[in-house]
Amino acid sequence: MAKEVISTRLVQDAKQIIETARKNAVRSVDFCRVQMYWKLGKRIFEEEQHGKKRADYGAYIVKSLAEKLEAEYGSGFGIRQIERIRQFFLLYPIASAVRTQLNWSQYKMLIAISDPDKREYYELEAVNNSWNGRELERILEAPQEVIKDPMVLEFLGLESSPAFLCV
Secondary structure (H helix, E strand, C coil): CCCCCCCHHHHHHHHHHHHHHHHHHHHHHHHHHHHHHHHHHHHHHHHHHCCCCCCCCHHHHHHHHHHHHHHHHCHHHCHHHHHHHHHHHHHCCCHHHCCCCCCHHHHHHHHCCCCHHHHHHHHHHHHHCCCCHHHHHHHHHCHHHCCCCHHHHHHHCCCCCHHHHCC
């Protein structure tokens, strides 16, 4: 019996192909979820507001929809989540503006930022620096740890201090 010997390079390449495919699959699922939430947000907006900025009975629709969806699909569709989904659509009303590089946990953090300029800044930084959810959360909780550039501080409305300038 001859023992087959395969190269270390082949094994490494095979592992890399598998890992890349798995990561791509996770990203695809994440983006499908983001798209689903955007479409749900749009549909809720259309139903409750009929194209108007404010709805008279919007809270009732959100609550009622959450009760029905949560009963069938679980706690991931509770009232707080449905409100967040609606808010997501309001902040990102153009489908093509939703970035494929960001997942739902990142969008949840971005939605919580009330200042549109700050939200856009962190969104772009997350994409450009390939921040995952934990990195974005850490940076949002302590921006002074990351932001050293005085121009960035000024843009964000933060005062320059020695703590920001330390490397």
